[in-house]
Amino acid sequence: MNTTISDIAKIAGVAKSTVSRYLNGGSVSEATRRKIEHVIKETGYIPNSFAQSLKAKKTSMIGAIVPRLDSFAASQTVTGMDEELRENGYQLLIINTSQNLSREIEALYDLARQKISGIVLFATQITESHLTAIEEIGIPVIFLGQQHEDVHSIIYDDYTAGYEIGRYILAKGHRDIAYLGVTEKDVAVGVRRKHGFQQALKEQAGASADFYESGFRMSVAVEAASRILDNRDRRPTAIVCATDNIALGVMKAAHMRGIRIPEDISVTGFGGYDVTEVIHPGLTTVKYGYAAGGRLAARQVMKLVQEESVDTLTVLDYEFIERESVDNIE
Amino acid sequence: MNTTISDIAKIAGVAKSTVSRYLNGGSVSEATRRKIEHVIKETGYIPNSFAQSLKAKKTSMIGAIVPRLDSFAASQTVTGMDEELRENGYQLLIINTSQNLSREIEALYDLARQKISGIVLFATQITESHLTAIEEIGIPVIFLGQQHEDVHSIIYDDYTAGYEIGRYILAKGHRDIAYLGVTEKDVAVGVRRKHGFQQALKEQAGASADFYESGFRMSVAVEAASRILDNRDRRPTAIVCATDNIALGVMKAAHMRGIRIPEDISVTGFGGYDVTEVIHPGLTTVKYGYAAGGRLAARQVMKLVQEESVDTLTVLDYEFIERESVDNIE
DNA sequence: CAACGCTTTGGAACCGGTTCCGATGCTTTG
């Protein structure tokens, strides 16, 4: 069943170094080439990549540590990474942590044990143990989605995007706004988007906002939205949501109550998920190029592996997409 | 940087076999245990898993070959697999083929080279080369989503689901129906769902359907839907779609034309994607338990690896979900 | 006190490849 290079050599009547040379394009005579070729076809020999990597002391694998796979952002990003890596002869090894922070640390050591060449970490929070682990494994790591000065980072321009959403909502005449965000532990989504929004708010006299917190899951968002919508004596004219998923939850909660969007209340999202385009009304949101982000992360990590220099911080652009979910109430 | 077991042994003043014994829980005296422990902590030694697997001649990895990652079904399934495998000490290696059939074959050989223990193939089409590859690599393989008599298979009950959708639509009084399907090369989605639907149709006098073909992507579905909707002199009262994505495309195409759902035309889907619940109107569809399917596939492949017996064919249940996208026109 | 048994340890072989180096045989050149 499991033929080795020695078997091939023995059957072909040559030394295993010759077989190895044949496999790796060394100088082999036409006669032996044919012999070996024939034996390999005959036996269905497949080289053992462990033995190869053992000698080479490295693999052509790049690891991706993701908090979850079943999210639009994650799957898009991973797909982008995978394609870029494959085009360059690398293989992607995905580790799903199921949003378990300590599992990220384990994953780091795990990947080191497997002599992975580089790692892209889809970060949500960055702790001390992350940094010591990265230090200890001695493998290039890139943060995607969060930044830290000691580690190469790629982030989306959440602050400016939040600012632009805020400006837009205000320009549409909204003054009583609810901001439905997420935990501040997630710096990018929970803090930076909100701060951008707050900056816009500060620049506009007479505008005020209440801040609420939700989870990432749509079901939690529906609940959080209910709290806002059921507050009869102080209902905002617009709800700004920190993610598209949350916005979807708000829209559902509104629809269940017969509240129309955008006539009765306006909604915005963040992310640019595909569905935001097909639903009715279309969701005004900010679109991030997740696939492009994944490709870039892949390119950068490959550079780091080859010991080329890479910018410590890369900020990715976004695209503001205006659809129908915001009413002009001037 | 890269300390080996020999380094540890030298520093600790013991033989490397002793260190290995320490690491794998053999009998080591308290004194040497402490010495080795200390040195390992000091150096941050991480064993090279290649060398381990080389000797062990296997890994604790299971491979998943998926046509694409950025689909609801795939990411749910993969997540389920991953969790089940991790709980049992296996690691998942995902290979994304970007819907390139020949890459599935490459992936098969690739995984063999890496001495993966078992493989779950998210099948769309099964060709001769698939079967010879599976034969040749000598590793347990499970088909998920398609069946073949020679390979362990897990499928969803597409035929019955299609039948039930058909019965439902007919019971609601629809007689002029458009079926928007996909290529017949995909036996599960393209053939079995359709056949189930056709069976229901055959049992109902006076009902007829036109069959159209679309791709899996929503944008293609929008186009295909347009052909149906713009055919003024023969517009069906209902469109049955082979996937939720296609149904979403139909809904968008309808909305762009001011055609109301379900008042002007009814729509059904297949799959049970999360979004079908939050959109308005809610999409009547059939829900598959993708995560559960993934877990089951994982369990079966682990059994095969341990040379336990497994049913050749497992048929997974579905759940019919009635929402608001179908009108009663009796 | 010799024989025995148990725990602990070191040495060596092995897993399946790659690579370096030296030997061989053939062709080319002066």
Added chain:
DNA sequence: CAAAGCATCGGAACCGGTTCCAAAGCGTTG
């Protein structure tokens, strides 16, 4: 025709672990 050069090949060492076996050290027992 001898010397030099080149392509081809075999042997051995090596990558970093695991495992088998024999030896050493120790206490127990008759």
